[in-house]
Amino acid sequence: xxxxxxxxxxxxxxxxxxxxxxxxxxxxxxxxxxxxxxxxxxxxxxxxxxxxxxxxxxxxxxxxxxxxxxxxxxxxxxxxxxxxxxxxxxxxxxxxxxxxxxxxxxxxxxxxxxxxxxxxxxxxxxxxxxxxxxxxxxxxxxxxxxxxxxxxxxxxxxxxxxxxxxxxxxxxxxxxxxxxxxxxxxxxxxxxxxxxxxxxxxxxxxxxxxxxxxxxxxxxxxxxxxxxxxxxxxxxxxxxxxxxxxxxxxxxxxxxxxxxxxxxxxxxxxxxxxxxxxxxxxxxxxxxxxxxxxxxxxxxxxxxxxxxxxxxxxxxxxxxxxxxxxxxxxxxxxxxxxxxxxxxxxxxxxxxxxxxxxxxxxxxxxxxxxxxxxxxxxxxxxxxxxxxxxxxxxxxxxxxxxxxxxxxxxxxxxxxxxxxxxxxxxxxxxxxxxxxxxxxxxxxxxxxxxxxxxxxxxxxxxxxxxxxxxxxxxxxxxxxxxxxxxx
Amino acid sequence: xxxxxxxxxxxxxxxxxxxxxxxxxxxxxxxxxxxxxxxxxxxxxxxxxxxxxxxxxxxxxxxxxxxx
Amino acid sequence: xxxxxxxxxxxxxxxxxxxxxxxxxxxxxxxxxxxxxxxxxxxxxxxxxxxxxxxxxxxxxxxxxxxxxxxxxxxxxxxxxxxxxxxxxxxxxxxxxxxxxxxxxxxxxxxxxxxxxxxxxxxxxxxxxxxxxxxxxxxxxxxxxxxxxxxxxxxxxxxxxxxxxxxxxxxxxxxxxxxxxxxxxxxxxxxxxxxxxxxxxxxxxxxxxxxxxxxxxxxxxxxxxxx
Numbered sequence: 001x002x003x004x005x006x007x008x009x010x011x012x013x014x015x016x017x018x019x020x021x022x023x024x025x026x027x028x029x030x031x032x033x034x035x036x037x038x039x040x041x042x043x044x045x046x047x048x049x050x051x052x053x054x055x056x057x058x059x060x061x062x063x064x065x066x067x068x069x070x071x072x073x074x075x076x077x078x079x080x081x082x083x084x085x086x087x088x089x090x091x092x093x094x095x096x097x098x099x100x101x102x103x104x105x106x107x108x109x110x111x112x113x114x115x116x117x118x119x120x121x122x123x124x125x126x127x128x129x130x131x132x133x134x135x136x137x138x139x140x141x142x143x144x145x146x147x148x149x150x151x152x153x154x155x156x157x158x159x160x161x162x163x164x165x166x167x168x169x170x171x172x173x174x175x176x177x178x179x180x181x182x183x184x185x186x187x188x189x190x191x192x193x194x195x196x197x198x199x200x201x202x203x204x205x206x207x208x209x210x211x212x213x214x215x216x217x218x219x220x221x222x223x224x225x226x227x228x229x230x231x232x233x234x235x236x237x238x239x240x241x242x243x244x245x246x247x248x249x250x251x252x253x254x255x256x257x258x259x260x261x262x263x264x265x266x267x268x269x270x271x272x273x274x275x276x277x278x279x280x281x282x283x284x285x286x287x288x289x290x291x292x293x294x295x296x297x298x299x300x301x302x303x304x305x306x307x308x309x310x311x312x313x314x315x316x317x318x319x320x321x322x323x324x325x326x327x328x329x330x331x332x333x334x335x336x337x338x339x340x341x342x343x344x345x346x347x348x349x350x351x352x353x354x355x356x357x358x359x360x361x362x363x364x365x366x367x368x369x370x371x372x373x374x375x376x377x378x379x380x381x382x383x384x385x386x387x388x389x390x391x392x393x394x395x396x397x398x399x400x401x402x403x404x405x406x407x408x409x410x411x412x413x414x415x416x417x418x419x420x421x422x423x424x425x426x427x428x429x430x431x432x433x434x435x436x437x438x439x440x441x442x443x444x445x446x447x448x449x450x451x452x453x454x455x456x457x458x459x460x461x462x463x464x465x466x467x468x469x470x471x472x473x474x475x476x477x478x479x480x481x482x483x484x485x486x487x
Numbered sequence: 488x489x490x491x492x493x494x495x496x497x498x499x500x501x502x503x504x505x506x507x508x509x510x511x512x513x514x515x516x517x518x519x520x521x522x523x524x525x526x527x528x529x530x531x532x533x534x535x536x537x538x539x540x541x542x543x544x545x546x547x548x549x550x551x552x553x554x555x
Numbered sequence: 556x557x558x559x560x561x562x563x564x565x566x567x568x569x570x571x572x573x574x575x576x577x578x579x580x581x582x583x584x585x586x587x588x589x590x591x592x593x594x595x596x597x598x599x600x601x602x603x604x605x606x607x608x609x610x611x612x613x614x615x616x617x618x619x620x621x622x623x624x625x626x627x628x629x630x631x632x633x634x635x636x637x638x639x640x641x642x643x644x645x646x647x648x649x650x651x652x653x654x655x656x657x658x659x660x661x662x663x664x665x666x667x668x669x670x671x672x673x674x675x676x677x678x679x680x681x682x683x684x685x686x687x688x689x690x691x692x693x694x695x696x697x698x699x700x701x702x703x704x705x706x707x708x709x710x711x712x713x714x715x716x717x718x719x720x721x722x723x724x725x726x727x728x729x730x731x732x733x734x735x736x737x738x739x740x741x742x743x744x745x746x747x748x749x750x751x752x753x754x755x756x757x758x759x760x761x762x763x764x765x766x767x768x769x770x771x772x773x774x775x776x777x778x779x780x781x782x
Binding site: 037038041044045048049052053054055057058120121122123124125126150153159160161166169170173174177181186188189191192194195196199201202203204205206207208209210211212213215219252256259260262263264266267269272273274275276279282345348349350351353354420421423428429433434437438 | 561562564567568571572574575576578579582583586587590591609612613614615616617618619621623625626627629630632633638639640642643644645646647648649650651652653654655656657658683684685686687688689690691693700702703704705706707709710711713714715736
């Protein structure tokens with residue numbers, strides 16, 4: 001049955017790893033830049049209209065979510081998929097071609113889409129800004145990925161799908177559904193034959209549009225920032241530590257729990273808006289219920305390390321992953337708290353929300369992708385990781401960055417929320433709006449510095465990866481568990 | 488009939504149904520393991536022992552023999 | 556049943572899809588029709604306003620400004636009457652935003668004037684000392700794309716029955732005329748001239764007189780309309 005001549009083929013996984021590093025640096029670089037713009041507005045004019053905050057913010061979110069994170073997801077899929085199905089991509093010319101096409105279409109599509117945002121082509125719907133021609137490209141990319149997933153499943157040797165596979169499949173389906181429905185738009189040129197051919201108008205109006213948008217927006221977080229990252233940690237943490245998942249049954253149970261509950265919680269973005277009251281309440285209630293499956297997964301990950309906590313000290317990759325699950329627990333607790341109506345009244349529209357997003361994305365998503373790619377590097381190139389010390393330094397620098405980020409945003413958000421509602425002894429508003437902006441200057445500065453720390457860490461990561469690829473000591477065979485690293 | 492009423496009844500029904508499904512699933516997980524029909528925890532090995540040359544935890548061909 | 560699902564990727568995928576799909580159905584579908592009903596008196600955007608709205612979107616103003624006043628005293632005191640569902644009936648897309656780096660704009664037309672906006676967009680700190688909003692000088696030179704705005708108006712009229720060229724309140728007059736592109740453009744230019752004069756900036760007035768509407772003028776027309 002086995003043919004020893006065949007090996008896992010990491011070509012596409014490697015390509016996507018390079019992209020993850022590239023888009024990570026671009027996307028978070030822009031993020032740091034616009035964070036400094038909030039503290040020092042003169043920075044807005046560095047390159048004329050192209051560095052205005054409002055122009056760059058969508059580019060930051062899209063590059064990080066759909067550039068960095070998706071590249072990381074695809075890189076790990078093309079690695080983990082083969083391994084847990086025990087089939088090599090080299091066994092099928094067709095799947096290999098699909099994988100490569102998937103990569104190139106994605107890369108070119110991503111560059112064009114970012115360019116279009118820079119030239120002001122946007123639908124304004126958050127995380128769905130791309131105009132309709134790019135939406136079509138996105139759909140094509142997604143279909144290719146689907147072919148790759150189900151094609152590989154079709155020729156697998158392992159009968160049962162490992163839990164990571166479940167999460168990758170769910171990512172595929174979830175994003176497909178959400179993206180299609182939220183981007184329903186009518187290209188105006190096709191109807192009237194005049195005006196800008198790229199322009200389109202949403203199929204939904206007003207409150208309906210808002211409901212569809214946040215059903216999408218919230219669950220894009222679910223299916224890009226949560227579900228596939230869980231897929232990663234269920235593979236990489238056991239593999240790196242040599243410990244099987246603490247409870248496989250719990251992982252199955254929390255999978256179904258997460259799938260079911262997550263989709264209901266979108267309403268918490270619309271509390272006290274004009275959507276029906278019952279929906280706001282439902283969003284709030286389900287957000288709180290969401291703690292259960294989220295913590296189910298997170299505890300399962302942490303308990304996987306049971307009896308082996310010594311590894312935390314020795315292995316920086318374990319550090320990254322354990323801290324990632326800890327940040328996952330933090331943000332899945334913070335989110336529900338913000339969904340409680342009275343808290344939401346204070347927190348909505350403030351900097352606490354970006355704070356919340358970033359402890360999830362920097363801590364959980366970023367750390368997991370960094371760890372996954374560094375775990376794969378020695379397997380890609382049959383070389384040791386270039387420097388353990390550098391990895392350690394990166395870990396501590398980035399952790400400090402995240403802590404600075406979310407603590408300053410917590411304070412900023414709550415300050416802002418309290419000042420908006422503060423009244424004097426006669427019941428008049430105590431502050432004008434601009435008072436609530438200028439007061440945030442120190443926190444904006446701190447946040448930008450935190451971001452800068454994290455960003456610096458990315459360069460250490462890229463350097464370490466590059467050196468691993470080119471200059472590190474060769475190893476004879478693929479390591480089974482812990483990744484070998486030079487001091 | 489009022490849409491709110493339908494929604495309310497459907498919602499209640501759904502909750503009851505899902506509670507049954509959830510507990511049914513938990514019972515299924517533990518019972519099938521107790522009876523020795525399947526061992527879920529062995530699937531955890533799929534991540535650890537994932538060389539192309541290592542034997543699958545459950546090969547495709549032998550499926551019929553195993554699950555009966 | 557469960558173990559069967561776990562081993563059949565196709566039916567597994569179907570199962571996952573069902574589980575994730577129906578939350579959306581239950582939350583969004585039942586109120587869909589009711590949510591799209593306009594409040595009494597709500598009117599579609601005129602051509603110039605629509606062009607301004609497109610500028611608002613192009614410049615991603617919604618990255619920092621919301622258009623949703625929540626029903627709290629602190630918000631109604633600051634911004635005016637809380638937002639109603641039917642006021643958004645002609646908003647495609649909605650522009651509620653998710654972050655107030657700057658203040659809410661849903662009723663900004665009630666308390667800011669054309670020249671205030673022009674000064675503010677030219678140099679924000681000149682009217683709001685301490686403001687961290689950047690200047691948007693390039694939209695004083697860019698010409699608004701009335702053709703695309705017209706294409707959008709015509710599209711929503713045709714596809715979604717938005718009541719352009721209709722008598723909405725039964726007083727025998729057409730409430731929001733659209734007509735042919737030529738007619739609509741003529742009307743937009745007149746309206747733009749009025750707004751440009753209100754800004755007290757000669758360069759803007761001159762541009763409009765040459766038949767070109769600067770983006771800023773369209774944007775101000777849109778902001779003035781937000782009430």
